[in-house]
Amino acid sequence: xxxxxxxxxxxxxxxxxxxxxxxxxxxxxxxxxxxxxxxxxxxxxxxxxxxxxxxxxxxxxxxxxxxxxxxxxxxxxxxxxxxxxxxxxxxxxxxxxxxxxxxxxxxxxxxxxxxxxxxxxxxxxxxxxxxxxxxxxxxxxxxxxxxxxxxxxxxxxxxxxxxxxxxxxxxxxxxxxxxxxxxxxxxxxxxxxxxxxxxxxxxxxxxxxxxxxxxxxxxxxxxxxxxxxxxxxxxxxxxxxxxxxxxxxxxxxxxxxxxxxxxxxxxxxxxxxxxxxxxxxxxxxxxxxxxxxxxxxxxxxxxxxxxxxxxxxxxxxxxxxxxxxxxxxxxxxxxxxxxxxxxxxxxxxxxxxxx
Numbered sequence: 001x002x003x004x005x006x007x008x009x010x011x012x013x014x015x016x017x018x019x020x021x022x023x024x025x026x027x028x029x030x031x032x033x034x035x036x037x038x039x040x041x042x043x044x045x046x047x048x049x050x051x052x053x054x055x056x057x058x059x060x061x062x063x064x065x066x067x068x069x070x071x072x073x074x075x076x077x078x079x080x081x082x083x084x085x086x087x088x089x090x091x092x093x094x095x096x097x098x099x100x101x102x103x104x105x106x107x108x109x110x111x112x113x114x115x116x117x118x119x120x121x122x123x124x125x126x127x128x129x130x131x132x133x134x135x136x137x138x139x140x141x142x143x144x145x146x147x148x149x150x151x152x153x154x155x156x157x158x159x160x161x162x163x164x165x166x167x168x169x170x171x172x173x174x175x176x177x178x179x180x181x182x183x184x185x186x187x188x189x190x191x192x193x194x195x196x197x198x199x200x201x202x203x204x205x206x207x208x209x210x211x212x213x214x215x216x217x218x219x220x221x222x223x224x225x226x227x228x229x230x231x232x233x234x235x236x237x238x239x240x241x242x243x244x245x246x247x248x249x250x251x252x253x254x255x256x257x258x259x260x261x262x263x264x265x266x267x268x269x270x271x272x273x274x275x276x277x278x279x280x281x282x283x284x285x286x287x288x289x290x291x292x293x294x295x296x297x298x299x300x301x302x303x304x305x306x307x308x309x310x311x312x313x314x315x316x317x318x319x320x321x322x323x324x325x326x327x328x329x330x331x332x333x334x335x336x337x338x339x340x341x342x343x344x345x346x347x348x349x350x351x352x353x354x355x
Contacts (some may be wrong), residue, residue: 043099058097070346091116108135136249140176147190148234151219152247155301156285158311165301166275188219213237234273243274257286277305293317309333325350
């Protein structure tokens with residue numbers, strides 16, 4: 001055997017061994033890519049994509065603890081309990097929002113649950129669905145604040161913003177359409193289920209509805225940036241009466257002010273939308289930023305029935321998301337239960353953590 005044959009035989013043997021080792025080698029599979037939660041900024045802060053979908057989800061709410069006392073904030077009901085004593089309440093509020101882009105605009109849902117306990121008493125515990133609705137293309141269907149309240153807003157930034165001069169703060173299952181013209185003007189129309197009136201002040205509270213007609217609410221507004229005008233009217237079909245509210249807001253620098261007035265079509269009786277005494281009612285209020293963390297809020301309400309109410313508080317942000325709000329309340333009430341022109345005082349101390 002010559003040297004050339006030896007070299008060729010050695011090369012062939014090495015190739016065979018290398019091939020056998022290569023065939024026996026184990027190749028590790030590449031790990032599947034991890035799917036991280038993605039931020040969804042198309043609908044505002046706090047949204048994220050539900051993994052595997054194009055639906056954006058937002059979770060939030062607050063934990064609140066209230067201590068109320070005095071002639072008008074004591075026990076029994078909350079607020080307006082009376083009894084010259086004090087009352088406590090702890091509440092957990094949970095909010096769930098979703099949003100998805102569609103060919104008809106954003107498809108949104110919103111739900112809000114409330115869990116609360118009054119006076120450390122298990123018999124006073126309460127859990128209820130506060131809101132649940134669907135929105136698409138300006139149409140809203142579900143349970144939420146009546147358009148009569150939602151369009152004009154609350155009566156200021158005070159905690160107890162009404163006792164007897166009620167601006168109509170209640171919820172309804174409804175079908176609502178809102179149109180934003182894009183030039184400052186907006187219009188809205190709603191049909192609302194009145195089959196379960198929630199206030200025994202309303203004249204027909206104990207009268208069962210025996211027809212298929214809903215209540216109707218219509219609204220129009222203009223937003224001029226630093227100022228805003230809004231008007232809304234509600235028709236209570238079972239009472240065949242209604243109410244109208246008009247509101248104006250203005251902001252300049254650290255100050256924001258509002259004035260709102262309401263008219264009952266029949267001041268001798270309260271209806272679903274006019275829940276004050278007499279023909280008319282007025283709500284006034286404003287806020288002033290004292291510092292970056294503290295804001296002064298005040299409101300005063302009065303009506304044709306000689307009711308006068310006022311509240312003032314300071315909302316102080318201890319740290320972002322956590323505020324303490326002390327408030328003082330006053331009411332002059334002509335109610336027969338309190339005597340002619342009874343004057344009562346009360347107070348609130350609120351702790352609230354938003355998340």
